[in-house]
Amino acid sequence: MASAKGAALAPPCWDDATLSRAQLIERVWSEGGARYRDLPWRNIDDPYAVLVSEVMLQQTQVARVERYWTRFLGRFPTADALASASASDVLEMWQGLGYNRRALALKRAADACAAHHGGTLPRDLDQLLALPGVGPATAAGVRAFAFQLPGVYIETNVRTVFLHELFPQHQKVADRTLEPFVRDTCPLGRAVGGEGAASPDVRDDPRAWYYALLDYGAYLKSQVQNPSRRSAHYARQSSFEGSHRQKRSFALRLVLDAPEGLSVAEVAMALDAFEQQQGRPAPGLDVASKLVDQLAGEGFFLVDDGLVRPA
DNA sequence: CTCCGGGATC
DNA sequence: GATCCAGGAG
Secondary structure: OOOOOOHHHOOOOHHHOOOOHHHHHHHHHHHHHHOOOOOOOOOOOOHHHHHHHHHHOOOOOHHHHHHHHHHHHHHOOOHHHHHHOOHHHHHHHHOOOOOOHHHHHHHHHHHHHHHHOOOOOOOOHHHHHOOOOOOHHHHHHHHHHHHOOOOOOOOHHHHHHHHHHHOOOOOOEOHHHHHHHHHHHOOOOOOOOOOOOOOOOHHHOHHHHHHHHHHHHHHHHHHOOOHHHHEOOOOOOOOOOOOHHHHHHHHHHHHHOOOOOEEHHHHHHHHHHHHHHOOOOOOHHHHHHHHHHHHHHOOOEEEEOOEEEEO
């Protein structure tokens, strides 16, 4: 008899699963529907606005994104508007949200949409994946939430539901293993290329389905120990205090506040003061210089003649 | 695989 | 103090 543990013994099909396909689908609609979150970026048909939400939500909690999304859309209402903005203006709007690279990537994605897609977003999966900062999850999210198209959308809440319901005793379950189940439960939506109103039945809508999955997953995590820890892709992250990441964020904040530009020496002095104030040794000029070069290389800063300015 | 932000929450 | 977060890129 097969052991219940180990990724190799994952149920290969529904027949071996702890729950039938119909049972799982019913449970998701029921549990997710009962805990529906009426978030501002839901049930909107603006693909750009959906993209902004998806990128903001990458590794970032819903409660934090709520405060940023509305403000960001007010300032950059369209992909063209974002493409026309300066990187520093975008980064300023992003401050406090975290993972500042996402802001640069999102602006570059808007640039690409303005240049190659007439200021709109493509529906095609591969064209979405070609956009900076858009991976499998974000692309599937845009397709489901903006275009109501079916697909495989796997992120932490979706993992939570499938791991909890279908792999309760398994460890290190890969997304590759979940994929067929996720694909097989997503409704197909209306016919490809179809026009007009969406199907009157919400249960045919991939958008409503994934909302239900997200809401059920988010709820589950408040009830049981995070099932996503049993994902093969789960990884703890190093602490933030005293990290290189923290120095990056400090340097970015510093330079954004100095549109006229700073010398590398001035950046080094500010960083030294910050570190010492935190009870840590001063990193010194060498570290600050490498930090500036790195951030400049990623497009955060412009450096000319030893002067560091916001990009 | 590691790196990337930053705050709420426990 | 740890833990987590609608992930993506190198």
